Amino acid sequence: MTTPPSLVSRNPADPADVLLRVAASGAAAVADAVVKARDARPGWLDGGAGARSAALVAVAEAIEAAADELAALAVREVGKPHTEARAEVARTAAIWRYYAQAPHEPTGAVHEPFGGPGLLLTRRRPYGVAGLITPWNFPFAIPSWKAAPALAVGNTVVLKPAPEATACALRLAEILQRALPRAVFTVAPGGAAEGGALITSSDVVSFTGSTAVGHEVVRAATARGIPVQAEMGGLNAAIVLPDADIERVAAHIAAAIAGYAGQKCTATSRVIPVGAALHPVREALAAALRELPVGDPSDPATVCGPLISEQARDRVTQATCRGGAVLAGGNAPRRPGWYATPTLVEKLPPGHELLQEEVFGPVAALLPADDLAHAVRIANSVPYGLVTSVHTADLNAALHGLDHLDTGMVRVNAPSTGVDFHLPFGGTKASSHGAREQGRAALDFYTCTRTYTLSPTGAV
Numbered sequence: 001m002t003t004p005p006s007l008v009s010r011n012p013a014d015p016a017d018v019l020l021r022v023a024a025s026g027a028a029a030v031a032d033a034v035v036k037a038r039d040a041r042p043g044w045l046d047g048g049a050g051a052r053s054a055a056l057v058a059v060a061e062a063i064e065a066a067a068d069e070l071a072a073l074a075v076r077e078v079g080k081p082h083t084e085a086r087a088e089v090a091r092t093a094a095i096w097r098y099y100a101q102a103p104h105e106p107t108g109a110v111h112e113p114f115g116g117p118g119l120l121l122t123r124r125r126p127y128g129v130a131g132l133i134t135p136w137n138f139p140f141a142i143p144s145w146k147a148a149p150a151l152a153v154g155n156t157v158v159l160k161p162a163p164e165a166t167a168c169a170l171r172l173a174e175i176l177q178r179a180l181p182r183a184v185f186t187v188a189p190g191g192a193a194e195g196g197a198l199i200t201s202s203d204v205v206s207f208t209g210s211t212a213v214g215h216e217v218v219r220a221a222t223a224r225g226i227p228v229q230a231e232m233g234g235l236n237a238a239i240v241l242p243d244a245d246i247e248r249v250a251a252h253i254a255a256a257i258a259g260y261a262g263q264k265c266t267a268t269s270r271v272i273p274v275g276a277a278l279h280p281v282r283e284a285l286a287a288a289l290r291e292l293p294v295g296d297p298s299d300p301a302t303v304c305g306p307l308i309s310e311q312a313r314d315r316v317t318q319a320t321c322r323g324g325a326v327l328a329g330g331n332a333p334r335r336p337g338w339y340a341t342p343t344l345v346e347k348l349p350p351g352h353e354l355l356q357e358e359v360f361g362p363v364a365a366l367l368p369a370d371d372l373a374h375a376v377r378i379a380n381s382v383p384y385g386l387v388t389s390v391h392t393a394d395l396n397a398a399l400h401g402l403d404h405l406d407t408g409m410v411r412v413n414a415p416s417t418g419v420d421f422h423l424p425f426g427g428t429k430a431s432s433h434g435a436r437e438q439g440r441a442a443l444d445f446y447t448c449t450r451t452y453t454l455s456p457t458g459a460v
């Protein structure tokens with residue numbers, strides 16, 4: 001028997017600081033966790049809506065009580081700037097409270113038979129064990145916005161977190177396991193082997209991460225005929241019209257490019273000034289990026305902390321060396337930790353990596369457009385379709401954007417980053433596969449509609 005590899009979790013701001021070394025679970029332990037979760041499912045479901053709701057409220061309360069400690073852990077393990085880490089923890093508690101209402105909601109509808117007496121009913125029922133595979137960038141919020149709706153409707157859950165966020169996942173599991181019955185929620189630390197084992201044993205799969213891995217996950221789950229959703233990358237554009245308040249918009253876009261070092265699927269990576277907006281946007285955005293506070297993520301003033309790993313940092317710095325003109329940043333500060341400076345580039349050759357792939361760093365390309373229709377064509381010209389922001393005071397321009405932008409989300413006068421957890425979240429093209437996450441859409445994803453016929457005895 002081979003020993004599972006060990007997982008090492010390091011502080012990206014100080015790579016000598018090792019948070020954790022644990023053995024990966026191994027595929028057999030993942031399969032075993034799924035068996036135990038399946039056995040725990042009837043008790044969890046039949047315990048009733050009240051018990052499920054109360055348990056989800058207890059999770060929210062425990063997260064709120066541990067907020068400072070959880071935020072500090074995210075700062076240390078995944079390099080999330082302190083202010084954002086606090087906001088993520090607050091959002092995570094709010095997600096559990098929101099889904100704590102779901103067990104009390106109607107699960108179906110009553111219909112009249114086409115002919116004769118009786119009742120026809122629909123009822124949404126859980127699939128069984130939800131297998132969740134999550135990335136490191138929102139180590140509390142993403143596992144929670146998948147697990148809370150899955151649990152609310154009566155599934156049990158096995159989570160395979162990203163190796164880089166193992167300590168956060170284990171701490172979240174501790175909180176959940178105190179509030180939930182045994183085996184209702186299990187975390188299985190590991191890598192691709194554990195992720196694969198989860199897909200081959202669970203009943204419904206939800207993934208967030210890169211597009212390449214997401215497509216593999218979708219193929220594996222589809223081959224088994226189980227429902228799967230995958231939230232993958234983005235290459236999101238911000239369109240700025242000349243009538244926008246350019247100084248204010250530039251500050252917002254700079255934060256959407258380089259906040260948390262651009263490591264959000266919703267980060268802005270292309271900025272499209274329209275017509276006369278080019279010159280003021282170019283100047284104001286380059287200045288805003290140069291002034292953006294870069295540094296130690298535990299400092300509350302920091303907006304752009306380190307990248308998650310050395311490879312991630314090198315990918316960003318190399319991408320900006322391959323053609324184009326650098327307007328701001330374009331280097332790595334000389335300090336311990338995996339930092340890259342907030343970067344704006346222009347005049348990129350067609351087909352450049354920054355115009356085709358999610359680089360997941362604090363870097364954006366400036367792409368001037370002649371008019372709004374041209375801006376929309378540029379925005380739509382990439383393989384991804386997660387979110388676009390449009391900055392304008394003109395309602396007609398905003399409506400044109402809503403009608404013609406081919407992204408799952410369009411945000412007018414709001415940055416591309418940020419999520420309203422009570423609304424559906426997801427994109428088009430290579431950004432998403434399957435049903436939407438979050439909001440009520442998540443309750444539908446984790447349930448299968450059953451149709452019941454009730455006829456009086458002797459009717460047939």
Ligand SMILES: NC(=O)C1=CN([C@@H]2O[C@H](COP(=O)(O)OP(=O)(O)OC[C@H]3O[C@@H](n4cnc5c(N)ncnc54)[C@H](OP(=O)(O)O)[C@@H]3O)[C@@H](O)[C@H]2O)C=CC1
Binds near residue numbers: 135
């Ligand atoms: N959309 C988003 O929010 C995110 C996008 N990304 C993108 O992904 C890039 C790489 O980041 P990374 O964290 O490595 O993301 P990956 O997509 O590579 O990994 C995401 C998760 O899937 C696991 N996994 C890998 N291969 C498989 C498989 N075949 N079957 C099942 N599970 C698998 C990973 O484990 P393991 O790491 O051990 O391979 C990890 O837990 C980033 O640069 C960024 O572009 C990353 C994070 C979030």
Ligand SMILES: O=C(O)CCC(=O)C(=O)O
Binds near residue numbers: 265266417
């Ligand atoms: O912008 C956000 O707050 C969330 C982004 C996100 O969902 C992701 O990066 O996976």
